[in-house]
Amino acid sequence: MIEIFQNYGSDLLYGFGQTILCSVIALFFALILGSIFAILEVMPNKLLQKISKIYIEIFRNIPLLVITMIFYVVVPMYFVKISGFVAGTIGLTLYSSAFIAETVRAGILSVDKGQMEGALSNGLTFKQSMRYIVLPQAFKYVIPPLGNQFVNLIKNSSILAFVAGFDLMYEGNVIAADSLKSISTYMCIGVLYLIITLPLSYYMQHLERKLS
Amino acid sequence: MKKTIFRLGTALAILFALVTLSGCKDESLADKNILKNDQTTKTITWGVKADTRLFGLMDVKDNQIKGFEIDLAKALTKKMVGNKGQAKFIQVTSQTRIPLLANGNIDAVIATMTMTPQRKRQVAFTNPYFSAGQSLLVKSDSKIKNIQDLNYSGAVVLGVVGTNSVQNVKKYASKAKVLQLSDYSQAFTALKSGQGQALTTDNGILYGMVSQNPGYSVVGGNFTNDAYGIAVSKQQQPMKRAINQALKELKQSGEYNRILHKWFGSIPGFNYKEAEK
Amino acid sequence: MHNFLAAYSWINIRFLLIGLGVTIFVSIISIFFSSIIGTVLGIIRYRKIKFVSLIVGFIIDIIRNVPLILVIFFTYFGLPEIGIKTNPLWASILALIIFESMMIAEIMRAGILSIPKGQTEGAIANGLTYGQTLRHVVLPQAIKNMVPALVSQFISLVKDTSLATIIVLPELTNHAQIIYGQNTNYTIPMFLALAVMYFIICYSISKVANYYEQRVEKRLAK
Incomplete structure (x- = not known):
């Protein structure tokens, strides 16, 4: 294992960086998209509810691999050329946003209904009461489950390996093929993933305990 | 917070222990005499490609892999373990073929594998069966x-x-x-x-x-000169010798040529005489 | 349009359905065994048996925090190292069982934790053993709380089977790739078919689960 780190250190480091980069970008956009669709789903407008429901169901029920391959294979064939990294990140963003939307929606629903009504009757618009009253409270509840979604997102970023996205898993495959030491290569890859995910998921469990 | 850090530390320690333990392994499948085993079961497990037209390609119609390498592997199997011999095929990719061979999951790889010096350090190659560039x-x-x-x-x-x-x-x-x-x-x-x-x-x-x-x-023509060989695990010298012997017999009897011509005889631009080795 | 008609020829559809069969087979076996193993592991972790719970807990945490693809590589390349011959089918099933068991164990533990302690104490005070309490009092309620999380875990499992294409498991995604790999005009029709097939399976899992959940609730309400 140490041998792998010595011989392929720079490749591993590059993959590690790409994995983090992709995860952060995807998290940022997935949070925005997810929150938008979560809010749409609790809006009093039936049409908007329907739209957001369809969006969530589509991305929750189709494998990430299929979504990513569509962006990698189909989109460049007919529309614009995008690289594996970009295709993977877009796929990951859309896929995760559906799960984040569900999480945020559960958070919004957990905020007492009276608060929304109170805010509305005090003259705030729907947008204002959402922004200043409901969302801040909802986010407090959803931080631990959101954290778990983030851990999932980091693990799922390994999908980039299927589209030559130069992430950790891709580098792992290339190194395993080059060094012909697959088990120890994949152990290194595992350790590198755990360096990111394990502290994060423990911190979330810690927060969860503190909240309850 | 302290508890969290403690748990994290312990988890990493256990992980390290697991990694170290995995270094010492039991007798793996790859250490047994594969040839003897195959002769008693009358089956040889070949690692083949299923995504490569002419060599080994999955036929959507009947869910069978077909190609030059498949036919060659079947012929070799018959020569090696008798006419009732069964060739079992496991699909491999360029990425999975060497790990599977090294750990004994497959007996031999016949999957468009160029004999490179680097690979020769990891696996044993038979005599070449196809010349490519x-x-x-x-x-x-x-x-x-x-x-x-x-x-x-x-x-x-x-x-x-x-x-x-x-x-x-x-x-x-x-x-x-x-x-x-x-x-x-x-x-x-x-x-x-x-x-x-x-x-x-x-x-x-x-x-x-x-x-x-x-x-x-x-x-661009051929900018390298490569030859494909059948790969077996380094410990399996008897297997390698048996494949070489069978390959020689197939070439002498003309069966090799027949298989080669069947797949490459009518490909425009491809000189199949050159592929023969 | 011509591409679509040609792509959905009976030969291709049949090939896809064979792949779908493998996907469903792998999913059902993995769901069955990972539910059992996950429940046991979840209870062990919850019960805080000295050392055992600690070690089980860490193993759960480690496996839960690496990508599934890695677990698949380990079972496929690693099993023969300890003397077990394997093929893509069993290696994928084993990997899915290991990975999903750990996920279900966590869901299980959280579900048990959600039941107020007073109930366990009360049951034990009424003369039930710990095992009986767990079986008749805690688990039925916990499982009811866990249904949504369990269902989405099962859906994830079905979707995750697609990752096993990397070791050439002949499942749905792999078969679609073979078809469009041989004739790239079929790319879009194949992706459409993939999306629709996965959607139908996964969506029906959640619908069926919803239906049963409501029925159980109605029965309880009576």
Whole structure:
């Protein structure tokens, strides 16, 4: 294992960086998209509810691999050329946003209904009461489950390996093929993933305990 | 917070212990005498490609893998373990074939595997059964005519993880970037969707792609000279000798030539006489 | 349009359906065994048996925090190292069982934790053994709380089977890739078919689960 780190250190480091980069970008956009669709789903407008429901169901029920391959294979064939990294990140963003939307929606629903009504009757618009009253409270509840979604997102970023996205898993495959030491290569890859995910998921469990 | 850090520390310690433990292993499958075992079960397990036209390709009609290597493996099996011998096929990719051989999951690999010095350190090769050379596949209207045309920064060459072709690109066109996909159908799909300017691998494989996809051409001649060999695990010298003997007999009886002609005789642009080795 | 008609020829559809069969087979076996193993592991972790719970807990945490693809590689390349011959089918099933068991164990533990302690104490005070309390009092309620999380875990499992294409498991995604790999005109029709097939399976899992949940609730309300 140490041998792998010595011989392929720079490749591993590059993959590690790409994995983090992709995860952060995807998290940022997935949070925005997810929150938008979560809010749409609790809006009093039936049409908007329907739209957001369809969006969530589509991305929750189709494998990430299929979504990513569509962006990698189909989109460049007919529309614009995008690289594996970009295709993977877009796929990951859309896929995760559906799960984040569900999480945020559960958070919004957990905020007492009276608060929304109170805010509305005090003259705030729907947008204002959402922004200043409901969302801040909802986010407090959803931080631990959101954290778990983030851990999932980091693990799922390994999908980039299927589209030559130069992430950790891709580098792992290339190194395993080059060094012909697959088990120890994949152990290194595992350790590198755990360096990111394990502290994060423990911190979330810690927060969860503190909240309850 | 303290408790969390403690738990994290313990988890990492256990992980480290697991990793260390995994270093000491029991007797693995690869240590047994495969040839003897195969002769009693009358079955040889071959690692083959299922995504490579002419060599080994999954036929959608009947869910069977078909190709030159498949026919050759069947003929070899009959010669080695008798006429009732069964050839069992496990699909491999360039990425999975060596680990599977090393750990004894498959008995031998006949999967467009070039005999490179680097691989010879890991596995044992039989005598060559096919002579190939690396070439390029491009869209027919492409300006790229040979490997030197790709030697500029910004060029993207597509290949498959675990093939020696991707390493050769670094030699002949050092400025080009190489994208490594998981198998040939993925690589060709990537070429079609414009993820790279050219796909590189051995000419036999490329001609197989062209035969089914008009609008693409094989260009640049053969810029390497490669020979495919059947790979077995290094501990399995009796297996290697048996395959060599069977291969020799097939060549003498003319059966090898018949199989080669069946698959490559009518491929335009491909000189099948040269492939014979 | 012509591409679509040609792509959905009976030969291709049949090939896809064979792949779908493998996907469903792998999913059902993995769901069955990972539910059992996950429940046991979840209870062990919850019960805080000295050392055992600690070690089980860490193993759960480690496996839960690496990508599934890695677990698949370990079972496929690693099993023969300890003397077990394997093929893509069993290696994928084993990997899915290991990975999903750990996920279900966590869901299980959280579900048990959600039941107020007073109930366990009360049951034990009424003369039930710990095992009986767990079986008749805690688990039925916990499982009801866990249904949504369990269902989405099962859906994830079905979707995750697609990752096994990397070791050439002949499942749905792999078969679609073979078809469009041989004729790239079929790319879009194949992706459409993939999306629709996965959607139908996964969506029906959640619908069926919803239906049963409501029925159980109605029965409880009576």
